[in-house]
Amino acid sequence: MKLIPCPLNGLRNAEEFVCGGEVQPEPDASQLSAADWAQHVFHRDNRAGLVREWWLHVPSGYWFIAERDTLSDRFLRSYPASELFAKRTPVGPAEPGDR
Amino acid sequence: MNPSPQHRRSFLAHRQAVLTAPKAIAPDGLVLVDLSARPRLGFKGRGTPAWLQGRGLALPGRPNEATPQADGGLLLRLSEHEHLLLAPLSETDGQCQALATAQARERPDHVYPLPRQDSHAWLLLAGAAAADCLAKLCAVDLRADRFGLGDMAQTLMARVSVIVARADLAEHCGYHVLCDSAVAEYLWDCLLDAMAEFGGGPLDQAAFASGLRNPEPP
Incomplete structure (x- = not known):
């Protein structure tokens, strides 16, 4: 069984995880053309080599980021999303308080 | 048959009616207790x-x-x-x-x-062979010397998401298992099936709480 390192739960069987796709920089929604949106939403690099991806540990509902070599399918490193995303992006009407 | 009062709110209430007269279980036998009615x-x-x-x-x-x-x-x-x-x-x-x-x-x-009362079912597996039994269903090493008191894990058991934690029981090794209420009956059956080779069986919550594993025949 392939093992995947989870920052919260440690090494676990791959069947406990779901891949959430490439980590992409968040676009500035107010500046984006339709073509840019299509690029952001639908197109993926599908790179051969080192990629940075979202992964979900399903039993704990924990999303994290992992660096994986797609040529060898080895996980090199995983870490909490807070390492990359330090500040929240407000979505919709402002909420009182941060969850 | 009506379920006993303590199981009235359990997701497994309809499976508990048979437990009103628990069968004799050896003192070191495995027991599976439905604690879903507990807060x-x-x-x-x-x-x-x-x-x-x-x-x-x-x-x-x-x-x-x-x-x-x-x-x-x-x-x-x-x-x-x-x-x-x-x-x-x-x-x-x-x-x-x-x-x-x-x-x-x-x-x-x-x-x-x-x-969590309505979202998660709460089961307790206890007995000397509890870790051996769970090894059939769960990939995390739950043996007492590896998964001590105070340890808990969020993992898969019989392919469904569970929270499993060691229970501090006086006599035997025990494990709390919490799963989504929608799969409570499935997991209950999986655990009973896995327990079969070790003997024992389901036990009424009240009987378990009173330490009664081997009731006197009426």
Whole structure:
């Protein structure tokens, strides 16, 4: 069984995880053309080599980021999303308080 | 047959009727107890640890750790800012109701209630062979020398998501298993099936609480 390192739960069987796709920089929604949106939403690099991806540990509902070599399918490193995303992006009407 | 009162609210109530006269189980035999009618309650949000500590609870030091409470309850730390409190196995509800009331009244910042009574079923597997039995269903090493008192894990058991924690029982190794209520019956059957080779069987919650594994025949 392939093992995947989870920052919260440690090494676990791959069947406990779901891949959430490439980590992409968040676009500035107010500046984006339709073509840019299509690029952001639908197109993926599908790179051969080192990629940075979202992964979900399903039993704990924990999303994290992992660096994986797609040529060898080895996980090199995983870490909490807070390492990359330090500040929240407000979505919709402002909420009182941060969850 | 009507289920006994303590199982009236359990997701497995319709499976419990057969337990009103528990069959004799060897003193070291495995037992599976449905605790789904017992209180449990969660909180999440970054204000949670400080607020729970302020209410006098003993907090686990890190995620995936469980800390017994003075009243016999068990506080599980599911992540940095999410906690789940299991009531003691006795008839009292521990601090569950008091915490729910206090949170609703005080509305502390960044503390959000997570009612677990209706979302999760709560089973307890106890007995000398409990770890061997769970090894058939779960990939995490749950043997007592690897998964000690105070350890808990969020993993798959029989391919469904569970929270599993060691139960501090006087006699035997025991494990609390919490799963989604929708799969409670499936997991109950999987556990009974896995237990079959070790002997034992399901036990009524009241009989378990009173330490009665081998009732006198009527």
